[in-house]
Amino acid sequence: MSQLAGFGERQGASRRPALLVIDMSLGFTSPDSPLHCELEDVVDAIDKLLAAARVKGLPIVYTTVSYGEGDKAVAKAFIEKIPILLTLAEGSSFTEIDPRLAPRPEEPVLNKLFASAFFGTPLQSLLAAHDCDSVIVTGASTSGCVRATAVDVLQNGYRLTVPREAVGDRNPAAHEQALYDIDAKYGDVVSLEEALVLISASG
Numbered sequence: 001m002s003q004l005a006g007f008g009e010r011q012g013a014s015r016r017p018a019l020l021v022i023d024m025s026l027g028f029t030s031p032d033s034p035l036h037c038e039l040e041d042v043v044d045a046i047d048k049l050l051a052a053a054r055v056k057g058l059p060i061v062y063t064t065v066s067y068g069e070g071d072k073a074v075a076k077a078f079i080e081k082i083p084i085l086l087t088l089a090e091g092s093s094f095t096e097i098d099p100r101l102a103p104r105p106e107e108p109v110l111n112k113l114f115a116s117a118f119f120g121t122p123l124q125s126l127l128a129a130h131d132c133d134s135v136i137v138t139g140a141s142t143s144g145c146v147r148a149t150a151v152d153v154l155q156n157g158y159r160l161t162v163p164r165e166a167v168g169d170r171n172p173a174a175h176e177q178a179l180y181d182i183d184a185k186y187g188d189v190v191s192l193e194e195a196l197v198l199i200s201a202s203g
Helices: 040-056 069-074 076-081 083-088 123-129 142-155 172-185 192-201
Strands: 017-022 060-065 109-112 134-140 159-163 188-190
Touching (some): 017 040, 017 123, 040 060, 040 134, 040 192, 060 083, 060 123, 076 083, 134 192, 159 172, 159 192, 172 188
Parallel strands (some): 134 159, 159 188
8 A cells, every 4th residue: 555644654574473363253254144244255365364374383363242141231332333233142153253264272262342352352461472473463344343453453562464355344445444544554454465475484
């Protein structure tokens, strides 16, 4: 993306990235869900990133959204704003990670109630425990949970990479605007191939 008045500088390669897969649950990938996004190409891209990260032994973390009865009270304002979030009720198959991207037993799935993968979860502690210096953010949706997480990646002191093909949104215009903002202010928006090279070069 183009630079403008000092924005959009490259953060560059990192030593030990973590791969974060945001909300690739059936609630967002299944056509049967009212929250469905068109994410077929995104699933394919994330699958390639998962394979590369596993070869290198990098930390992989998933998130999902699930609301139990107590969670509904905690997230009351968010649910009142977006009532369709109740599709993601605790115990529903819509809260399960899409089986095409199934996590391995050692790959944690963090439950979140709000947009950012950091808010109210142990993600920061997990990244510190694995001595990570950066985060590769993938998943959905680009203008919502991906963007909120991207901001928090930077604010928690990590470098950020977002592979363009590995994030998706139900609104194409919002998707492009979010990627523009992320690349200008918070991290590096790169191609899938660039992200794979970054993973292969990590140690």
